[in-house]
Amino acid sequence: MMQGGADGETFRDGRVVIYVPAFDDDVTLAKTLIHELYHIDQLKRGIPFPGPRENTGPWERPAEEWEEQWWRNHPLNPLNQEGP
Ligand SMILES: [Zn+2]
Numbered sequence: 001m002m003q004g005g006a007d008g009e010t011f012r013d014g015r016v017v018i019y020v021p022a023f024d025d026d027v028t029l030a031k032t033l034i035h036e037l038y039h040i041d042q043l044k045r046g047i048p049f050p051g052p053r054e055n056t057g058p059w060e061r062p063a064e065e066w067e068e069q070w071w072r073n074h075p076l077n078p079l080n081q082e083g084p
Contacts (some may be wrong), residue, residue: 007032010039012049034070038063061075 007022016039022032042059043049050056071077 008036010036010043012043014040014043016040022037027076031067031071035063035067 007028008016008018010016016036018029018032018036022029024071039059043064049061072079074080
């Protein structure tokens with residue numbers, strides 16, 4: 001996430017900061033890293049970084065969707081593990 005997000009932040013210059021709440025558990029940490037990596041990829045693709053008063057939706061929404069999709073398909077997601 002960016003401003004207002006609790007777990008991590010990617011800056012215009014490509015710096016990434018992972019905040020303490022991201023380390024609550026391994027799934028939260030993995031999702032936070034995947035999310036911020038998506039923002040790095042957006043920067044590499046030249047997608048404009050939102051300005052201070054700009055709507056962050058077009059920047060955040062695809063990162064959030066990718067994060068959810070990644071976890072939905074992850075083999076360690078309990079929903080993807082077959083019972084005995
Ligand atoms: Zn974000």
